[in-house]
Amino acid sequence: MPEFRWNPLLDTWTMVATNRQHRPHLPKDYCPFCPSQNKALPKYDVMAYENDFPVMSLEKIKVKSQKSKAKSGIFKKADAIGKCEVILYSPDHNKKLYQLSIQHVCKIVLLWHERFVALSKDERIKYIFPFENRGEEVGVTMPHPHGQLYAYSFVPAKVREELHNSKQYYKQNGKSIFADLNAAEKKYKKRVVYENDSFIAYIPYFTDYPFGVYVVSKKLIAGLHKFRLSDTLNLADMLRKLTAAFDKIYGRPFPYMMCLYQAPVNDNEYAGAEKYYPFHIKFFPPLRAKDKIKWYAGSEMGAGAAANPLDVDECAVILRSKISKKK
Numbered sequence: 001m002p003e004f005r006w007n008p009l010l011d012t013w014t015m016v017a018t019n020r021q022h023r024p025h026l027p028k029d030y031c032p033f034c035p036s037q038n039k040a041l042p043k044y045d046v047m048a049y050e051n052d053f054p055v056m057s058l059e060k061i062k063v064k065s066q067k068s069k070a071k072s073g074i075f076k077k078a079d080a081i082g083k084c085e086v087i088l089y090s091p092d093h094n095k096k097l098y099q100l101s102i103q104h105v106c107k108i109v110l111l112w113h114e115r116f117v118a119l120s121k122d123e124r125i126k127y128i129f130p131f132e133n134r135g136e137e138v139g140v141t142m143p144h145p146h147g148q149l150y151a152y153s154f155v156p157a158k159v160r161e162e163l164h165n166s167k168q169y170y171k172q173n174g175k176s177i178f179a180d181l182n183a184a185e186k187k188y189k190k191r192v193v194y195e196n197d198s199f200i201a202y203i204p205y206f207t208d209y210p211f212g213v214y215v216v217s218k219k220l221i222a223g224l225h226k227f228r229l230s231d232t233l234n235l236a237d238m239l240r241k242l243t244a245a246f247d248k249i250y251g252r253p254f255p256y257m258m259c260l261y262q263a264p265v266n267d268n269e270y271a272g273a274e275k276y277y278p279f280h281i282k283f284f285p286p287l288r289a290k291d292k293i294k295w296y297a298g299s300e301m302g303a304g305a306a307a308n309p310l311d312v313d314e315c316a317v318i319l320r321s322k323i324s325k326k327k
Contacts, residue, residue: 002055002080004154012157015080017055025141033086033144034093046107048115048149049086056082056150058122081124083151087111090145096253097145098244105236112149112260113224113232119151120225120265127152127159127264135255137286137293147258155264162261163270163277170276178216178278191316194241194323198234201242203316208306210288210315211249213242215281222274223262242283245322250290257284 002017033049035041041049058081089108090100097105112130119125132147133140155163169177185191185202192202193213201215215238221231246254259282263273288294288309299305 002057004078004080006076006078008074010157012160013078013154015055017053017080020053020055031093031142031144033088033142033146035091044088044091045104046090046111047088048111049088049146051084051086051148054084056080056084056152058083058124081153083119083125083149085115085149085151087115087130087147087149088144089147093144095145096243096247098240098247100240102233102236102240105240106232108147109224109227109232109235113227115149116224116262119149122151123266124153125151125265126267127155128262129156129159130260132256132258134258135253137255138257138284140255155267155270159261159264163264163273166276167273176220176276176278178276178280179220181214182216182218190313193245193316193320194238196234196237198231199238201238203312203319205312207312208300208308209284209286210294210308210310210312211246211283211285211319212312213283213319215239215242215283217279220278223279224260226279241323244324245319246285248322249318250287252290255286258282259284 002015002019004013005016006012007014030037032038032052033041035043041047087108089095089097090104100108115130116128119128128149128151130147130149166177169180173180181204182200185204186195186200188205191205192200194201195218198218198221199215200218201213203212204214207214215235217231219231221227227235243254246256260279261277261282262279263277264270286293286295294309296306299307
């Protein structure tokens with residue numbers, strides 16, 4: 001079974017899953033997510049699919065893994081409790097997110113909501129994290145339109161740090177840091193790329209990726225479980241417009257990591273987090289030019305000290321110009 005190994009230097013768990021070594025990589029003659037090729041799949045519009053190569057499970061997974069031979073008490077491990085799902089966006093292998101109708105993208109948002117509600121009922125789950133990796137540049141092994149959802153039995157380190165800093169800001173200022181970020185970017189205007197009634201999208205002043213857009217709830221909605229129908233429609237509108245605009249920047253499929261954040265669940269330490277940590281999305285697109293990648297290398301990975309090679313004000317102008325004005 002996959003396992004968690006404790007990293008005492010970073011105060012978090014590393015997930016070890018040797019079963020993932022055998023994942024297929026960009027197969028050319030078969031797609032397990034196409035109903036026409038995988039007869040075990042039902043017909044679907046959108047679907048949550050059990051990950052065949054999970055790093056966590058709510059059940060025991062029988063896989064061959066080398067057990068740690070360490071005897072020292074500094075080496076700690078635990079069962080890799082959690083859930084890994086694939087979120088299938090469409091049965092059409094070649095569809096891009098923005099090529100789906102707004103009603104279809106609403107179904108994706110509603111599926112995220114459905115899985116959030118279902119998984120949060122398990123007291124072992126502490127953080128639910130939908131995300132999408134798009135493009136070979138970010139390690140995609142299956143080109144079929146899909147995202148993923150990880151439900152962790154711990155709060156991941158980066159999210160925990162953001163929660164801590166957001167809580168401190170709330171204590172000192174009496175309001176959410178995201179409320180002030182939204183207001184400041186809206187007042188400055190130049191980095192705002194799009195907004196509708198529910199969400200505002202901007203490339204923050206401090207982001208480390210050239211086109212690292214944030215999509216933040218204007219009403220500071222706590223999470224997917226608090227969405228109204230209008231919020232679902234507006235998020236679908238936002239995602240279609242942004243992802244279409246990305247592809248227009250360099251006239252090629254634009255790789256990115258899209259990550260959805262909200263408050264933890266089933267964790268007393270973060271009771272009240274909905275006051276200071278609302279639903280938001282961060283995009284991490286690695287291109288700094290048409291065929292140049294902004295690598296997360298020595299300084300970024302080794303020291304956690306990021307450097308942005310482009311001026312985000314200029315990037316926002318480019319991206320905003322690519323946003324469709326059509327409803």
